[in-house]
Amino acid sequence: MIRLLLAALLFASPALAQRSGYDDASVQTRAMQDDDSANPGFLWVRHGEELWSQPTGTAGKSCANCHNAPDTLRNVAARYPAWDATLARPITLVQRINRCRESHQGTTALAPDNDIMLALSALVGLQSRGTKIVVANDGPLAPFLADGARLFRQRQGQLNLSCANCHDDRAGQRLGGSIIPEGHANGYPQYRLEWQGLGSFNRRLRSCLIGVRAEPYGPASAEAVAIELYLMQRAGGLTVETPSVRP
Amino acid sequence: MAIATPRVRLPAIAKKGDIIEIKTLISHDMESGQRRDSAGVVVPRKIIKLFEAQFNGRPVFSADWNPSVSANPYQSFFARVEESGTFEFAWTDDDGTVTKTTAKITVA
Numbered sequence: 625m626i627r628l629l630l631a632a633l634l635f636a637s638p639a640l641a642q643r644s645g646y647d648d649a650s651v652q653t654r655a656m657q658d659d660d661s662a663n664p665g666f667l668w669v670r671h672g673e674e675l676w677s678q679p680t681g682t683a684g685k686s687c688a689n690c691h692n693a694p695d696t697l698r699n700v701a702a703r704y705p706a707w708d709a710t711l712a713r714p715i716t717l718v719q720r721i722n723r724c725r726e727s728h729q730g731t732t733a734l735a736p737d738n739d740i741m742l743a744l745s746a747l748v749g750l751q752s753r754g755t756k757i758v759v760a761n762d763g764p765l766a767p768f769l770a771d772g773a774r775l776f777r778q779r780q781g782q783l784n785l786s787c788a789n790c791h792d793d794r795a796g797q798r799l800g801g802s803i804i805p806e807g808h809a810n811g812y813p814q815y816r817l818e819w820q821g822l823g824s825f826n827r828r829l830r831s832c833l834i835g836v837r838a839e840p841y842g843p844a845s846a847e848a849v850a851i852e853l854y855l856m857q858r859a860g861g862l863t864v865e866t867p868s869v870r871p
Numbered sequence: 872m873a874i875a876t877p878r879v880r881l882p883a884i885a886k887k888g889d890i891i892e893i894k895t896l897i898s899h900d901m902e903s904g905q906r907r908d909s910a911g912v913v914v915p916r917k918i919i920k921l922f923e924a925q926f927n928g929r930p931v932f933s934a935d936w937n938p939s940v941s942a943n944p945y946q947s948f949f950a951r952v953e954e955s956g957t958f959e960f961a962w963t964d965d966d967g968t969v970t971k972t973t974a975k976i977t978v979a
Binding site: 656662670671820821 | 876878880894896897898900901941942943945947
């Protein structure tokens with residue numbers, strides 16, 4: 625019985641203890657995120673609204689030609705990375721937008737931190753703000769999720785640290801002057817005061833990996849997608865905060 | 872973001888004599904002139920040095936901004952409105968470029 629209780633507690637505790645980076649941010653930073661007219665991420669959202677109806681590429685189609693208004697993509701960001709049957713692997717929201725650009729619009733794929741991609745992904749992400757993250761964890765996604773979980777616990781770099789060393793084991797403690805967040809990917813693209821700009825999940829991942837003196841994963845690499853998949857699954861239950869503001 | 876795009880928020884309707892809050896946000900790199908690029912060359916300063924707001928042609932608020940102001944600067948201020956009219960906002964760059972926008976308010 626005690627064992628059963630303990631197992632139940634252990635199973636339930638990650639969900640109970642989940643803390644968005646928002647909860648660790650200062651009052652001022654939170655106020656910035658809460659007020660859409662003060663949140664600088666909305667500069668990109670507005671740019672995205674302009675781009676939404678602009679035809680581009682050889683097909684001469686805009687996002688609006690297929691999707692109508694952006695709010696038809698409501699809640700979509702809350703379930704990405706998702707399985708792509710054609711490619712037979714999970715893809716991120718950025719990759720999904722790029723697939724649209726390449727196959728439907730006839731234009732080039734963009735890097736996650738390209739201003740156009742940031743604007744579009746911020747606009748699409750915003751449509752899911754407040755929605756609980758639910759990323760599928762079964763079926764064909766399972767091995768990729770396991771990969772992500774393994775990479776999350778894999779020690780690497782000259783400092784020989786894994787993601788879990790900080791974001792699971794020492795979350796809430798301090799690194800220098802800053803609180804170590806739990807590392808939930810629930811608000812990307814994200815406006816970081818440190819960056820003085822909006823940045824993608826891949827940019828954040830790169831900063832962490834460079835921080836432990838490891839070789840960063842490429843934005844389209846299988847590792848980066850697996851980690852994003854694992855992190856979004858781990859953040860399940862938290863709500864999407866795009867475009868979030870962090871210190 | 873290279874292009875300066877301003878966002879302004881204020882109430883559409885107010886009562887005569889009301890004190891309203893006006894919030895403004897503009898995308899700008901606010902390059903301080905203190906940084907060096909990867910080749911060690913100083914990145915020249917390029918900031919918005921002046922923010923001005925007028926109401927029906929009369930100045931109501933202005934601010935000098937300095938190199939320590941962060942990128943994508945946010946400025947809010949309060950003003951008492953006595954009549955309907957138009958707010959005009961102007962952000963003046965180091966190189967003389969002026970970005971302008973307007974917003975209307977109806978005073979009942």
